[in-house]
Amino acid sequence: MANLKFGGEEEFAAPPHEVYRRLTDLDALAASIPDLVTSQRIDERTLEAVVRPGFSFLRGTLKMRVTFPELEPTTKAKMLISAQGIGVTMGVVSLMQLTSSVTGTKLTWEAEVTELKGLVSTLSGGLIKAAAEQVIRHGWGQLHKQLENKG
Numbered sequence: 448m449a450n451l452k453f454g455g456e457e458e459f460a461a462p463p464h465e466v467y468r469r470l471t472d473l474d475a476l477a478a479s480i481p482d483l484v485t486s487q488r489i490d491e492r493t494l495e496a497v498v499r500p501g502f503s504f505l506r507g508t509l510k511m512r513v514t515f516p517e518l519e520p521t522t523k524a525k526m527l528i529s530a531q532g533i534g535v536t537m538g539v540v541s542l543m544q545l546t547s548s549v550t551g552t553k554l555t556w557e558a559e560v561t562e563l564k565g566l567v568s569t570l571s572g573g574l575i576k577a578a579a580e581q582v583i584r585h586g587w588g589q590l591h592k593q594l595e596n597k598g
Contacts (some may be wrong), residue, residue: 451576454557457587461594463545467521469593470543476513478539479589481582484508492516498530507533521545529562538562558583 459466469475473494477486486496492515500507509532517525528539541558560579567575 451560451572451579452557453559453576453579453583455555455588457482457556458548458550459552459554459555459591459594461551463547463552464521465594466554466590467509467524467545469516469590470545470554471518471524473513475593477585479593480511481585509535534566535564536564537567 473488477483477488477494477496480486480496480498482498482500484497484499485593486494488494489512489590494511494513496511496513497508498511509530511530514527515524516527517523522545524543526539526541526543528537528541535582538561539558540561541556543554543556543581546555560575563575
């Protein structure tokens with residue numbers, strides 16, 4: 448299967464330093480992961496989690512590792528996500544760029560599924576893309592809520 452790519456822009460009514468702080472805060476990230484079972488911070492840049500996805504084509508749990516290998520405070524972040532479960536192995540690379548905007552911060556992002564193995568690789572790209580877009584929308588929604596509540 449060809450690599451799946453996603454991307455877009457999000458506007459936040461908060462300054463870049465605050466958006467960046469929330470994007471790279473592993474505790475806030477864990478709190479926003481849908482279907483989270485458990486999470487553990489490994490170090491300042493690494494989070495391990497177990498999720499039970501609510502998708503009919505993914506049964507059981509997935510062990511995830513989220514790492515920030517490259518950080519440029521207030522402007523850029525690179526995130527690596529790997530996940531493994533029964534019949535599935537996935538890898539995702541995401542790049543995020545933050546700039547000041549009239550309303551606060553413009554976040555430009557792109558993500559690419561770099562590894563997709565196991566039974567999930569036999570599914571249609573459209574089904575996988577729809578599921579991924581649902582998770583992405585949820586994540587941006589959670590970040591908007593965190594910034595609005597400043598909690």
